[in-house]
Amino acid sequence: MPPGRSDLVGRLGDPGPPSGPQVAVGRPSMSGVLDPEGVARERPAQVDDRETVALHQPGTALPGELSPRSQGTRFEPAETRAGVGSAPDDATGEDLGGGSPPEDAAPERSDGADEPPRRRRGLLIGALAAAAVVALGVTSVFTIEPVGRVFGLGGPAVAPTSPPPAPFVAERVLHGVDPAATGPTAEGLTAALAPSVGAAGVGTLHGVVVDPASGQALWSASAQEPAVPASTTKILTSAAVLLALPADHTFDTTVVAGTEPGTVILVGGGDPALTATPDGTTTLYSPEPARIADLAAQVLEAAGGEPITEVLVDVSRYSGPLRASGWDDADAPSTYGGFVEPLLLDGGRSDPLVEPSVRLGSPARAAGEALAEALGGGAAVSVAEAPAPADAAVLGEVRSPPLVDVVEAMMLMSDNVAAEMLARELALEVGEEPTYEGAAAAITMVLAENGFDVSQLTLFDASGLSRDNRITPNLLGDVLSATVHPIDESDQARSAALRPMLTGLPVAAASGTLADRFQTEAGRGWVQAKTGTLSSVNTLAGVVTDQEGKLLVFALLSSGTSREQGRPALDAVASALRECGCR
Template identity: 45%
Template structure:
């Protein structure tokens, strides 16, 4: 598998899709039917009359899950340190840093070298998606257009940054939520044109610079971790749009152009790159799911392509160069301008695939703490909330679906811990939220460099699980 390790481990089972809000489990006990049965009788099979059963009231459903109590006991630094200190002191964690924060008060309850930058792996996506939510309108959508070409019979497919565009028919679904359909775009073009389309060109001018980060392992494309980052692609560049972790194409924009050409009856072999004229008439347009939904999916599935696209869209909105360099710089600037201390942080991509990324645990914790902080008033807009709703549930979905297994030391965290994972060769990180035994919400960020993830990941899971078991007072 080269230098990278898939987030969820080898041979993971299919990941179930969970709703972004927790399901409330209820039980109804209906003992009998109600009514005015006084004085009535029923006949038995033997012909005897016996009194009818008395009416029984229906028991009202009682929710098994509910909101956290605002007055839940506060965890203390002594309590948290007493739980995590021995775990952190044990050997075998390599270069290890971490922090635990109470988002309601902002108090840091435990910290170990949390200001030291380490390679974050995919927990870097927490920074990318936070910058996207702070910069872009969460209701905005990414648009893919077809415009008229330079001569009759030629159209140009213009990439607008949507990697979720799919060529699947409407009765088929891929890995992305509510994707734009290339079939709908083709239908619009057919309705808008009076002459047959003979040629399709593709416009990728929205993004600039290299399409692959120089520090990435080229094997990551064939391995299914990423594809060249272009503003036009189908299903994140996947060859099989139904597989989360399958091989990717190395020419995503041209592949999309050939697919459209096939739908329009044009020559797929003549698809080439071009730049649409500024005033070209629009023949059709389709849009992605809202930015907030894309953020949730990027976090839940640890989607590298989607994270890279969001970083470039941040750069465009901030009038900067939509390249790896520009997107990375603008991600950190957006966070800094929002009040986060980015000291020591270094990003060269938006996905965390590069070993040149360096992030301190305290920055990951600060971003999550702000996302989890209670609203200060009825009109207080929590811009970062989609980060929390996108976090995988321990043992439930996303990149945590096959972790926190029953019978393991981390089992108490199943269904309670929600966290973003980060895994590269020699890199393991876990950052998220957990409710302790007293019903207090805590934020944690844990990072390890230099040790095989197969050895460290279960221990990071156990850290989070122990927080779920303690009152930490």
């Protein structure tokens, strides 16, 4: 079990009234239900001769397929479980990931970086914790033999020599949230939001609330006007990358033979999760990242005993300035931003397992030194701007985790370096220059090709660290609505491609950059949203389910107030949506 999983379950508390999904997993007991960690849960309701427990699962896999984030959970088509219900064509995912860390080191200009988590806490539990948050989403149903039948209660006494009870078996079937839920009226929602959107801490607000099933805006405030988005920019970056590249795409790091005997060239391929941590270590990005040790083992085998005397580092894959327009000099390197090179370890962090930690000024060289050490030490290391020879023999190669996992980790931690690397890879994919400018152009082009209105979009980076970026709430709302839209004939390919982004949206009071927020708000455990923070700019965009089970999309971009004022003010707006019936 990944670190912090049981902690996240315990922190969620009661996610809402009985009408909402329950987080109740585990074996029946005399006093209730205990989950595998021993945490007491509410007893499940009786259904005929069985007990039923509602539970959310990440839905990025089609029925019957194995999801890479499901930790081995196989989603079975509903028709194979007679009498239990029908599964949707596809399941929406929720999320989980790392917890929020302390504020970053930049004076109030904390984001672009949104304080990524101290440690990732496992991908699946955030999805479970998000309850009904996921759009038109998925609920797993466990059917469990009655307590008396499983444990032999209520019948003749069991002799001490009797065999133990049969193993506990759970059956899972996915159910979609009803897209026909009535939801709020525009008038009711406007009245319900008035106190929170009018609070002083909100400052100047650009925002929109959308019914993703119909695409109708139920409430808006200057939603058509562009505003500084901070790290909600990453919603557009993630969407463009997922629309342009396959979900299982990987970023490969190779070692090739140099032109001189004993020389090898380490070639960066854009993997932010590459690591030199020991085998078996779960990193901030993945439990199974590509490892320098594996590269070294392949190189030593290919060398056949010939000593390696020099390691060259090829960083020619990317080009352009070290910082984007709208960045301060202090933004890179810092605890939240770094130089974007196609070769680095653990996002270029000085401490691979701590977030935040200062990003290195020469991340590619550090990767080369790690390879030299893994090869036995003693090899000289130098960084080469020129590319490795095209016909060089490949001595070793390792692959990143799948694209969907890299996107998820980037979103949960609000990792600026990973966002910029993904955007550079997108630029290369669509024929743009692998620079800040080219990456911004690639994001804009891919979104436009997929039907989104980018007429008022201005991007200078992919992470949101630039204060020069401008995005309308309407565009953020449109992208999120497409992400959670029912997968049907009207929008099947686009929604299916965007679905994995949902697991990267932090869960209020539970995961990612929202782990330390919403602690006393009604949105606790129900709001899933990408955060954003710059000096005097606070943003929040995501999804929430109201009291009647209606899924709503929201995008809130505020300015003119401090982080200490703006964040709780936006949390209150999102929580007002959760409390809404609003007619």
